[in-house]
Every structure is written in structure tokens, then in C-alpha cells.
Amino acid sequence: xxxxxxxxxxIAGKRNPQEDKEAQEWIETILxxxxxPGELYEDVIRDGTILCQVMNKxxxxxxxxxxxxxxxxxxxxxxxxxxxxMTAYGVPAVDLFQTVDLWEKSNISQVTTAxxxxxxxxxxxxxxxxxxxxxxxxxxxxxxxxxxxLKAGETIIGLQAxxxxxATQAGQNIGAGRKILLGK
Numbered sequence: 001x002x003x004x005x006x007x008x009x010x011i012a013g014k015r016n017p018q019e020d021k022e023a024q025e026w027i028e029t030i031l032x033x034x035x036x037p038g039e040l041y042e043d044v045i046r047d048g049t050i051l052c053q054v055m056n057k058x059x060x061x062x063x064x065x066x067x068x069x070x071x072x073x074x075x076x077x078x079x080x081x082x083x084x085x086m087t088a089y090g091v092p093a094v095d096l097f098q099t100v101d102l103w104e105k106s107n108i109s110q111v112t113t114a115x116x117x118x119x120x121x122x123x124x125x126x127x128x129x130x131x132x133x134x135x136x137x138x139x140x141x142x143x144x145x146x147x148x149x150l151k152a153g154e155t156i157i158g159l160q161a162x163x164x165x166x167a168t169q170a171g172q173n174i175g176a177g178r179k180i181l182l183g184k
Contacts, residue, residue, distance in 0.1 A: 015109040023115040026133040030057050042108045048078025055085040058118075058128060062088065076103050090124065091117045 024041045028034050031053055035044045045051055052063040062085040067074040079099045086096060095117035101107035119133025145153075 016112070019112050019116065020108070023112050023119075023133065026115070026119060026131060027051075027054055029131045030054050042102070042105050042111070045111070046102060046105065047075040048080075048082050048102070049075075051082040052078050052085075055082055055089075058122060059085065059089055072103070079103060086114065086118055086121075089118070089121055091121050 020041050024035060024044075027045070027050060031050070035041070049066055049068060052066040055062050056066075063078075063081045065081070067078050076099050079102055083096055083099070087093065091114070095114055097107065097110040097114045102111045116134040120135070120137050122128045122130075122132055123136050
């Protein structure tokens with residue numbers, strides 16, 4: 001098997017059809033329209049127009065110009081504009097995909113991962129009232145301890161400190177002991 005085929009097989013193995021379906025349903029809910037029947041998820045979003053429309057629903061005006069006609073470079077510009085709008089919205093760069101991942105349909109799992117990252121980011125923006133995609137991110141739970149509570153914690157011996165409430169391994173000899181022979 002060639003290296004190229006091995007890489008493509010590995011990327012295809014990462015793809016989760018359930019996540020693709022959830023991302024598609026999220027997009028359909030935001031836009032209020034279903035994908036054309038019989039067309040694949042990656043084919044519908046490939047030119048970036050749908051993604052730009054989604055971004056404009058989440059943040060109105062975030063993608064000012066959506067190319068609906070023109071050559072492949074105009075369509076790839078849509079994808080780049082969507083990625084720029086995602087970055088401006090707060091999605092970390094590590095969660096984004098490359099334009100060719102979608103345009104050439106070479107890494108659709110990364111595209112879906114980026115959509116989930118966008119869905120998680122919407123939780124952090126109170127102006128967005130839903131729908132949401134993916135689990136809600138955790139929030140900081142800062143705790144304050146008084147000096148008295150901190151001092152009380154210093155007197156407790158943790159189980160990692162070598163004490164286990166009286167249970168020890170003393171007296172357990174399994175197998176023969178080690179014999180060291182000198183100078184023979």
C-alpha cells in the first residue's frame with residue numbers, strides 16, 4: 001500500500017458519520033432549510049456559501065460578501081472568509097481546517113471538528129440564543145479557602161504518603177530472597 005493511500009485511509013477512519021449528521025442538522029436548524037435530498041453533507045457545504053450563511057446568522061455581517069458564482073477560487077474565497085469569521089468569533093486556530101480539506105474533500109472529519117468548535121464557542125456568547133452544537137464548555141469554579149482551612153489541610157496525611165490506615169506489606173515474602181555472592 002502506498003503512503004498516500006495509507007494516509008487517506010487513516011483520515012477516512014477518523015470520520016464519524018454521527019457527528020457529520022449532527023453538524024448537518026445544526027446547520028439546517030440555523031438556516032431553516034434542509035439539505036437537498038440525496039446529496040452528501042460534504043458536497044452541500046463544499047463551496048462555502050452555506051457555511052458563510054451560517055456564520056452570518058450567528059454574527060450578522062461577519063462575512064460581508066458571499067460568492068455565489070465564479071470559478072473555484074471564488075468558492076475557495078468563501079471558505080477562507082468563513083474561517084476568518086470563525087477566528088474573529090473566538091474559535092481557536094487549532095480547531096480550524098485548511099481550505100483544501102473541504103474543497104478537495106480530503107479531510108471532512110476536520111471540517112466537522114471545526115463546526116463543533118464553532119458550536120461550542122456559541123455557548124460563550126450570550127447574544128446567541130441557539131441552537132447549539134456539541135457539549136457545553138466547562139466554566140471556572142474558583143474556590144476561596146480561609147487560613148484556618150488551609151492549616152487544617154496541612155495536618156492530613158494523604159494515602160500517597162506511604163500510610164494506608166494500618167495495612168502494610170510487612171511480613172509478605174513471596175519467593176526466595178535475593179542472595180548476593182561476593183568474590184567467587
